[in-house]
Amino acid sequence: MNAPEPRSYWHLTFPITLETQPLPESADLVVVGAGVLGVNAAYAGARAGARVVLIDQFGPAEGATGRNGGFLTEGTALGYARTLALFGHETARAMWQLTVDNRALARQIIGEEGLDCWYRETGHLDFSLDAQDWEADQASVEALRRDGFYAESLTPAQTQALVGTPLSAEIVGARYTPQCGLLHSSRLAGGLAAAAVRRGAVLARATVTGIEDERVITDQGTITARGIVIAANAWTHRLAPVTRELIVPVRGEALSYAPHEPVFGPGMGTSVTPTGEYWQQTLDGSIVIGGCRAVAPNRDVNVLSNVATPGTQAAIEQVLPRLFPALRGLSVQHRWAGPMAFTPDYTPIADRAPGARNAWFAGGFCGLGMPFGFAFGKRLAESALSGSPSAGLRPFRLGRFAERAMP
Ligand SMILES: Cc1cc2nc3c(=O)[nH]c(=O)nc-3n(C[C@H](O)[C@H](O)[C@H](O)COP(=O)(O)OP(=O)(O)OC[C@H]3O[C@@H](n4cnc5c(N)ncnc54)[C@H](O)[C@@H]3O)c2cc1C
Numbered sequence: 217m218n219a220p221e222p223r224s225y226w227h228l229t230f231p232i233t234l235e236t237q238p239l240p241e242s243a244d245l246v247v248v249g250a251g252v253l254g255v256n257a258a259y260a261g262a263r264a265g266a267r268v269v270l271i272d273q274f275g276p277a278e279g280a281t282g283r284n285g286g287f288l289t290e291g292t293a294l295g296y297a298r299t300l301a302l303f304g305h306e307t308a309r310a311m312w313q314l315t316v317d318n319r320a321l322a323r324q325i326i327g328e329e330g331l332d333c334w335y336r337e338t339g340h341l342d343f344s345l346d347a348q349d350w351e352a353d354q355a356s357v358e359a360l361r362r363d364g365f366y367a368e369s370l371t372p373a374q375t376q377a378l379v380g381t382p383l384s385a386e387i388v389g390a391r392y393t394p395q396c397g398l399l400h401s402s403r404l405a406g407g408l409a410a411a412a413v414r415r416g417a418v419l420a421r422a423t424v425t426g427i428e429d430e431r432v433i434t435d436q437g438t439i440t441a442r443g444i445v446i447a448a449n450a451w452t453h454r455l456a457p458v459t460r461e462l463i464v465p466v467r468g469e470a471l472s473y474a475p476h477e478p479v480f481g482p483g484m485g486t487s488v489t490p491t492g493e494y495w496q497q498t499l500d501g502s503i504v505i506g507g508c509r510a511v512a513p514n515r516d517v518n519v520l521s522n523v524a525t526p527g528t529q530a531a532i533e534q535v536l537p538r539l540f541p542a543l544r545g546l547s548v549q550h551r552w553a554g555p556m557a558f559t560p561d562y563t564p565i566a567d568r569a570p571g572a573r574n575a576w577f578a579g580g581f582c583g584l585g586m587p588f589g590f591a592f593g594k595r596l597a598e599s600a601l602s603g604s605p606s607a608g609l610r611p612f613r614l615g616r617f618a619e620r621a622m623p
Pocket residue numbers: 248249250251252253254271272273274275276277278279280281282283284285286287288289422423424425447448449450451452454455467468469470494506553554555556578579581582583584585586587589
C-alpha cells in the first residue's frame with residue numbers, strides 16, 4: 217500500500233525511511249498506530265524493557281501527526297475557563313497539569329534521544345480580534361495564574377514587539393504562553409519510532425482488523441500480546457466500537473508557503489473563523505498554516521480524508537494578508553488535510569477498551585494531540601504492561617459521558 221496522498225510539508229521535508237519487519241507471533245506490548253501517541257507508547261514500553269511491536273497501516277506519521285501544525289502547546293481545546301466550568305476545579309487542574317508534564321517529558325525525551333526535530337520553546341501567541349475575545353482571554357489568563365499555570369495578557373504594543381511585520385488594527389491584544397513550543401512533526405515521529413526500534417521494538421506495516429482478548433488480528437497475520445495500546449485516533453471506533461459516537465473523525469486542512477524572510481518567531485493562533493486558525497514559521501523559513509474548517513459543509517465533521525478542498529484552502533489563504541497587511545511575497549507550496557478526531561466535550565478520552573481483556577486506548581484530541589501524546593503514550597504503555605490504570609488517566613475516563621449530560 218502506498219503512503220496516502222497528498223504529502224504534507226512535514227512528509228516532504230523529512231520522509232521517514234525506517235525499515236519495517238515481519239509481524240512476530242507474540243509480544244509483551246502491541247501498539248496499534250504510529251502517530252505521536254503510538255510512537256510514545258512504543259518508546260516507553262521498549263525503554264521499560266518490554267518486547268514491543270508497533271503496527272501501522274501506512275507507517276509512522278501518516279495520520280494526523282504528520283499533517284498537523286507542529287505546535288506543542290499546553291492545555292485542552294476547550295480552554296481553561298470552560299474546562300473549569302465543565303469538569304470542576306480538581307479535574308480541570310489535573311487535566312491541565314498533565315499537559316504541562318507532557319511538555320517536560322517531551323523536552324526530556326527529545327534531549328535524551330538527541331532527536332533533531334526542530335524543537336524550540338518559542339512561546340505561543342493567541343490573538344484577540346475584538347473586545348469580547350480580549351476579555352475572555354484575560355479571564356482565562358487570570359484563571360490559569362490563580363492555579364499556578366503561566367500565561368500573560370499582552371497589549372497590542374506588547375504583541376507587536378513579538379511579530380516581525382505590522383499587525384492589523386483588528387488585533388486588540390493577545391494571550392501569550394512563553395513556555396509553549398514548536399517542532400517538525402515528521403522528524404519527531406520518525407525520530408521517536410527509530411529510538412523505540414533502537415531499544416528493541418519491532419516496527420511492522422499491517423492493518424489491524426480486530427482485537428480478541430490477547431489476539432491482535434491483522435491482514436498480515438495474528439500476534440498475541442500481554443497488553444495492547446490502541447493509538448488509532450480518528451480510526452479508534454473501528455477497533456473499539458463503543459467509541460463510535462464519542463471519537464468522531466473531523467478533517468483539518470493546512471498549507472505551507474515557500475520559505476520567507478523571518479517574520480513569525482512564536483507559534484500563533486486566532487479565530488478569524490469560529491473554528492480557529494494557527495500558523496508557524498519553520499526553521500527553513502516556510503510558513504505552515506491551517507484551520508478555517510468553519511467554511512466547509514458541516515465543518516467537515518465525520519470526514520476521514522487527507523484531501524484538501526478549494527473552499528477551505530481559499531479561506532486559509534486569506535488569513536495572513538488580513539491580519540498582517542504589509543506581509544508580501546507569500547507563495548503556496550504544498551496543500552494537504554488530515555484526520556483529527558473530536559469528542560462531545562472537546563476533551564480526549566483515555567481508558568481501558570471495554571470488552572477487551574487488556575487493551576487501552578486514547579483518542580479524540582480535538583485538534584490538540586501533541587500536548588497529550590507523550591504523557592498519554594507513557595501512561596497507556598504502563599497500563600497495558602501492568603494491567604491496571606496508570607496514575608493520571610482517571611480525569612479522561614470513558615465513563616464520564618454516562619455520568620452526566622455533555623454540552
Ligand atoms: C491539519 C491538522 C493540524 C493540526 N495541528 C495540530 C497542532 O499544531 N498541535 C497539536 O497538538 N495538534 C494538532 N493537530 C492534531 C494532532 O495532529 C492529533 O491530535 C495527533 O497527531 C493525534 O495523534 P495520534 O497518534 O493519536 O493519531 P494519528 O497521528 O492520527 O495516528 C494514528 C495512526 O493509527 C494508524 N491506524 C489507524 N487504524 C489502524 C489500524 N486498524 N491498523 C493499523 N494502523 C492503524 C493510522 O495509520 C495512523 O498512522 C492537528 C491535526 C490536523 C489534521
